[in-house]
Amino acid sequence: MKHLRGIPELGVEGIVRILNLADHMVEVNRRPVPKVPALVGRTVVSLFFEDSTRTRISFETAAKRLSADIMTFSVSTSSVNKGESLRDTIETVSAMGVAAFIVRHKTSGVPWQVSQWTDASIINAGDGWHQHPTQALLDCHTIRTELGRPATEDCLAGLRIAIVGDVRHSRVARSDIQAFTALGARVVVVAPRTLLPPEVHTWPVEVTSDLDSVVADVDVVYMLRMQRERMSEALVPDLGEYSNRFGLDHARAARLRDECLVMHPGPMNRGVEMLVDPADLRRSVVTRQVSNGVAVRMAVLFDVLGDTNPEVAS
Amino acid sequence: MNAREVNTLNIVGGRVIDPTTDADGRLVDIHVVDGRIAVIVEAGGALPSADSVLDASNAVVSPGFVDLHTHLREPGREESETIETGSRAAALGGFTAVVAMPNTDPAQDSRAVVEFVREQGRRAGLCEVVPSGCITVGRAGEQLVPYAELMKSGVTLFTDDGNGVQDPLLMRRAFEYSSDLGVTMAQHCEVSRLTAGAVMHEGSCCSHLGLPGWPSIAEELMVHRDIELVRITGGRLHVLHVSTARSVEMIRAAKADGLSVTAEVTPHHFTLDDESLRSFDPVFKVNPPLRTMADIEALKAGLRDGTIDAIATDHAPHADHLKEQPLDTAPPGMLGLETAFALSVGELGMDLRSVLACLSWNPARIAGIADRHGRPVAVGEPANLAVLDPGVGWTVDRRRLASKSRNTPYEGRSVTGRVRHTVLNGRAVVIDQVAQR
Ligand SMILES: [Zn+2]
Ligand SMILES: [Zn+2]
Numbered sequence: 001m002k003h004l005r006g007i008p009e010l011g012v013e014g015i016v017r018i019l020n021l022a023d024h025m026v027e028v029n030r031r032p033v034p035k036v037p038a039l040v041g042r043t044v045v046s047l048f049f050e051d052s053t054r055t056r057i058s059f060e061t062a063a064k065r066l067s068a069d070i071m072t073f074s075v076s077t078s079s080v081n082k083g084e085s086l087r088d089t090i091e092t093v094s095a096m097g098v099a100a101f102i103v104r105h106k107t108s109g110v111p112w113q114v115s116q117w118t119d120a121s122i123i124n125a126g127d128g129w130h131q132h133p134t135q136a137l138l139d140c141h142t143i144r145t146e147l148g149r150p151a152t153e154d155c156l157a158g159l160r161i162a163i164v165g166d167v168r169h170s171r172v173a174r175s176d177i178q179a180f181t182a183l184g185a186r187v188v189v190v191a192p193r194t195l196l197p198p199e200v201h202t203w204p205v206e207v208t209s210d211l212d213s214v215v216a217d218v219d220v221v222y223m224l225r226m227q228r229e230r231m232s233e234a235l236v237p238d239l240g241e242y243s244n245r246f247g248l249d250h251a252r253a254a255r256l257r258d259e260c261l262v263m264h265p266g267p268m269n270r271g272v273e274m275l276v277d278p279a280d281l282r283r284s285v286v287t288r289q290v291s292n293g294v295a296v297r298m299a300v301l302f303d304v305l306g307d308t309n310p311e312v313a314s
Numbered sequence: 315m316n317a318r319e320v321n322t323l324n325i326v327g328g329r330v331i332d333p334t335t336d337a338d339g340r341l342v343d344i345h346v347v348d349g350r351i352a353v354i355v356e357a358g359g360a361l362p363s364a365d366s367v368l369d370a371s372n373a374v375v376s377p378g379f380v381d382l383h384t385h386l387r388e389p390g391r392e393e394s395e396t397i398e399t400g401s402r403a404a405a406l407g408g409f410t411a412v413v414a415m416p417n418t419d420p421a422q423d424s425r426a427v428v429e430f431v432r433e434q435g436r437r438a439g440l441c442e443v444v445p446s447g448c449i450t451v452g453r454a455g456e457q458l459v460p461y462a463e464l465m466k467s468g469v470t471l472f473t474d475d476g477n478g479v480q481d482p483l484l485m486r487r488a489f490e491y492s493s494d495l496g497v498t499m500a501q502h503c504e505v506s507r508l509t510a511g512a513v514m515h516e517g518s519c520c521s522h523l524g525l526p527g528w529p530s531i532a533e534e535l536m537v538h539r540d541i542e543l544v545r546i547t548g549g550r551l552h553v554l555h556v557s558t559a560r561s562v563e564m565i566r567a568a569k570a571d572g573l574s575v576t577a578e579v580t581p582h583h584f585t586l587d588d589e590s591l592r593s594f595d596p597v598f599k600v601n602p603p604l605r606t607m608a609d610i611e612a613l614k615a616g617l618r619d620g621t622i623d624a625i626a627t628d629h630a631p632h633a634d635h636l637k638e639q640p641l642d643t644a645p646p647g648m649l650g651l652e653t654a655f656a657l658s659v660g661e662l663g664m665d666l667r668s669v670l671a672c673l674s675w676n677p678a679r680i681a682g683i684a685d686r687h688g689r690p691v692a693v694g695e696p697a698n699l700a701v702l703d704p705g706v707g708w709t710v711d712r713r714r715l716a717s718k719s720r721n722t723p724y725e726g727r728s729v730t731g732r733v734r735h736t737v738l739n740g741r742a743v744v745i746d747q748v749a750q751r
Contacts, residue, residue: 087638107640108524109594129524174524198527199518 019151021299041067062297137174157184165224249275349740378410383626390419395631401440406701408733417476424449424674491543505618508532559612578626581657596644609729624677631719659731701735
């Protein structure tokens with residue numbers, strides 16, 4: 001695979017391939033020295049136009065465990081703020097001999113634009129409200145491993161997954177919905193109309209604004225982060241009303257099935273969408289998502305850049 | 315030493331289609347003296363000799379086109395276009411007059427700037443540049459421009475294009491105050507509170523791409539407001555770049571009520587839809603945005619039944635480095651002058667005469683220049699003409715366009731309909747697709 005820009009172009013075969021590789025990377029990460037020389041001599045540049053220390057560190061850890069050279073292109077000290085076009089920036093950095101760019105940008109589509117201007121591979125670390133494919137892959141990996149299912153094309157079949165909150169502005173929701181449904185799950189999105197995307201009827205999901213009607217009847221509850229700036233856009237009346245209708249509180253948590261997984265992409269807004277301590281939940285897998293993130297990103301980097309067997313041992 | 319130079323030009327073998335002919339036109343030879351048509355004979359008849367001769371065989375001779383909506387960028391944004399380069403693109407596109415939009419820097423809200431734009435156009439000598447004036451000072455939406463003062467510089471079309479006038483009180487006053495001046499208020503219809511940060515049409519495509527949407531209602535609310543303001547004020551409204559089906563319906567109803575409302579549509583709004591944004595290429599970012607196939611069908615129907623009077627380009631050049639940015643920061647707009655005829659004749663399914671009406675004599679009337687553009691091809695008339703090959707195909711190549719910028723959304727597209735020659739005030743400014751200055 002040349003790029004990982006979005007779930008649709010990865011396809012179900014690609015998803016399964018990454019999930020299988022991720023199993024192997026989990027095993028690598030359990031070793032006393034969790035490092036393999038798979039990408040020795042390959043240079044990876046993380047190009048984060050939007051700050052996200054968590055995602056950047058997850059990618060950088062993954063790259064180091066595969067022995068790649070990882071460099072951070074810090075936007076604040078670069079020339080992108082000095083009237084240089086995005087294209088100029090990419091062409092300049094590419095000229096230094098880069099095998100892959102890990103791109104994060106607040107605007108949808110930037111990874112596709114960037115890939116026109118460089119021969120390097122592009123890994124999307126989140127673009128606008130559009131895609132966050134490694135998040136979707138680590139979410140799929142987390143669900144199926146928690147349920148003990150092998151990495152197959154229908155490994156989420158029979159599951160009903162609720163995605164709760166600001167779907168409209170969420171790249172996580174867009175990528176997750178595509179990945180979950182590709183692997184056979186049914187998805188129900190739970191949000192007020194103002195936080196649903198336009199023409200949501202064209203999405204392969206059920207829609208409701210009644211969280212209480214679904215909590216007892218799903219296999220996974222996926223809580224999205226509610227950003228406070230949405231208040232100023234009149235998308236919800238106030239945070240209290242939002243929490244009352246769409247927050248995971250004790251009453252709702254008590255009605256979850258015993259085996260229901262609770263997930264969140266982080267960072268969590270306690271007291272807004274999460275009114276319970278995840279540690280108090282029977283099956284919160286929020287920290288598991290974070291640790292799986294490294295293995296899945298190793299799998300992605302290897303899939304994009306590796307030309308040898310990941311077994312190449314130290 | 316010389317006697318006053320007399321310019322003569324013959325245009326031979328062409329089929330004339332103008333406001334007075336039927337759709338088939340008539341085959342004639344034309345003799346032009348000093349900017350005016352002096353003799354017309356049946357093709358092959360005896361014609362006085364001339365300094366130069368344009369071959370119009372197998373071609374159509376039409377009144378030159380008039381673009382109601384051209385961004386020439388000068389003064390202020392000369393890196394993207396100048397009045398000279400934009401005029402050259404216009405001439406190559408068959409236009410003998412273009413209305414220069416006022417969102418320059420400084421804006422066209424004073425006689426000094428308006429006169430500058432007109433004079434730069436005269437100096438370029440490739441088409442008549444007709445400056446529009448702002449509706450409000452600095453296009454800031456706060457204070458009316460002295461319309462009667464700008465009329466002394468020949469301005470008859472006022473617009474804040476780029477912005478719609480948001481304040482309903484101010485717009486009411488603009489219509490009222492101008493209602494007995496005989497000028498037209500041309501509105502860029504966009505309620506900006508509904509389009510903050512918008513990149514593309516709000517619909518299923520934008521939903522999947524995760525881009526901020528520009529909802530149709532933001533245009534329609536202002537179309538509705540202004541139609542109702544015209545109803546109570548007696549003002550005159552021209553709706554710029556109509557893009558939605560519902561806007562077309564409202565304009566149709568307003569015309570049926572006898573209101574002074576006219577409208578234009580751009581070629582890109584009837585040839586491209588919001589799916590183009592799937593490429594994430596900012597060349598497809600334009601304001602108002604590319605809409606849906608249903609809107610395209612409604613726009614075409616509006617052109618066919620006369621609800622929409624004119625095809626206007628909204629030619630909006632942007633230098634490469636401005637467009638090679640993320641979609642939210644890239645400026646909206648696309649080139650249009652050099653592709654307008656081909657897209658109109660090739661993709662509307664309308665007869666040629668109706669297309670020419672929308673490109674020439676209808677917009678000439680709206681622009682207030684019908685005394686010299688969009689005229690019948692007849693003895694005594696000013697020779698502002700386009701010679702056209704409606705059936706000849708060509709391929710759009712951004713590097714070969716005359717505009718200083720290259721942001722055409724039609725790169726590589728095969729189109730049908732070409733401009734052979736353009737005649738401005740009796741001088742051939744384009745001969746065989748080559749600009750003469
Ligand atoms: Zn406009
Ligand atoms: Zn415009």
